[in-house]
Amino acid sequence: MIASLGFLWSYSLILSAIAAPMPNFSPNSLDVRSTDTCADPSLATTFMQVFNRDGITHALGPRAYTISGTTNEGATQWEFQGDIFVAWSTEQEFTVPLYRYDLSNVLEDFQYSTATSIPGWIQRLVIGYVYETQVCGSVPLLGAYNQANTDHYYTTVFNEHSELIAISGWTDAGIAGYVLPLGTGKSNGAFFVT
Structure with missing residues (x-):
């Protein structure tokens, strides 16, 4: 029973990670740092x-x-x-x-x-x-x-x-x-x- 509870906990943790929104790593989001820290x-x-x-x-x-x-x-x-x-x-x-x-x-x-x-x-x-x-x-x-x-x-x-x-x-x-x-x-x- 303990083994199956551990499995369920691990499984729910994995599902919550998959369901979480992914951070935006589009090319436009990466450009923000340089314009915020570099002179034109x-x-x-x-x-x-x-x-x-x-x-x-x-x-x-x-x-x-x-x-x-x-x-x-x-x-x-x-x-x-x-x-x-x-x-x-x-x-x-x-x-x-x-x-x-x-x-x-x-x-x-x-x-x-x-x-x-x-x-x-x-x-x-x-x-x-x-x-x-x-x-x-x-x-x-x-x-x-x-x-x-x-x-x-x-x-x-x-x-x-x-x-x-x-x-x-x-x-x-x-x-x-x-x-x-x-x-x-x-x-x-x-x-x-x-």
Whole structure:
């Protein structure tokens, strides 16, 4: 009799599990998490890196502002080194500021970070908005530092970063923040979605 009661209890438990409504795992229900925790990539813009050959300085900025600024100021010493990542030029939900730091008013070296302060460095401005952790398809913005030339260089390409720090004089400067890879967001008025 005890064995048959155990069987009936197990059988009723199985039936109640089968009769329970199934959770909705449709593709639309899975999309909700990303829109609730990611900034809108269609509002993002391309950031580029430039190099000042006179001051041996690399700088980052949104492409449109960087091109406009160097052109309007007649800053012929800056060389465009190309697009390196996608981020937001205005604050978005789920993003944090990417700060530009320098050592003095001479502007001989720039360092970028989501940290609100870096000992020995002066926080100058916010160049854009990025993720603080690796989420939503973001990649690390990797820094390298050349102490002899007091220059920081940034890339999202891991192999490029590894090769650079393997060269004498360059050291790992850590992760400045997490950005979207090229081909994501808005670029030159066209939208790219990965």
